[in-house]
Amino acid sequence: MRARIKHLLNKYHLKLVYKDIEGKGYIIHTPANVPDFIFVKENLSDEETEKVILHEVGHAENDDNVIGNYKTNSRAHDCYESGANKFVVSEKVKEYANLGYDTMNANWLNLAQYIGTDNYWLVREELQKYRFKG
Template identity: 55%
Template sequence: MDSHLKRLLKKYNLKIQFGPTHGDGCIVETPDGYPNLLVVKEGLLDEQMEKVILHELGHAENDDATEKNYKTDYATRLSCESGANSFVVHEQIKKYIDLGNDASNANWLSLAKYIGTDNYCLVQEELLKYCIN
């Protein structure tokens, strides 16, 4: 796991644990004083694991657990998932640029497919943040 992901886990007070889950990953709240657990399905490929971790970090960044009921309110679930997916796109584009790639020559469609999103406009918007005018 790269140091950027480790820093994000520390920032959101999350400890990673691998094990069986209903989906690819989730955050399990723990008693006060202990880091919450970011549970990742065991057996995922490294590339899949990174995307799952980023997605769950997006929930940690964007979701307000005290105001939202994710499981029973469809609109809340859509909002939470949108925020988590946006976080993944933001972080993956940032990583792409940090690797020395030129945003103005990027193939946004290929990047979107790699990231695993069909929100092409969001990928284009993120790339535009790095274009020099």
């Protein structure tokens, strides 16, 4: 597991569990002072596992900022998922920039497809954050 993933799990006090589950992954929020759990489907590719973990870490970072019941309120559900997806894009673009790729001339459409999102504008926006860093 990459050091960045381990850092994020520690930062948000998350415990990672691989299990034979139906979906690709989910987070279980627990009471204060108890780590939340991220469950990830066994036997996913390393790349898919990383995306699932990042998505669930995105929930850990953003879920407290959303008001409403995830299961019964579609607007709240969309906000929860949007925050988690944005976290994935942000982390993957950060990784891309840290690897030394040219963020000014990057093909953001191809990068978005690689990340697994159809939110091309978000990828473009995230890339622009690195325009003058070098």
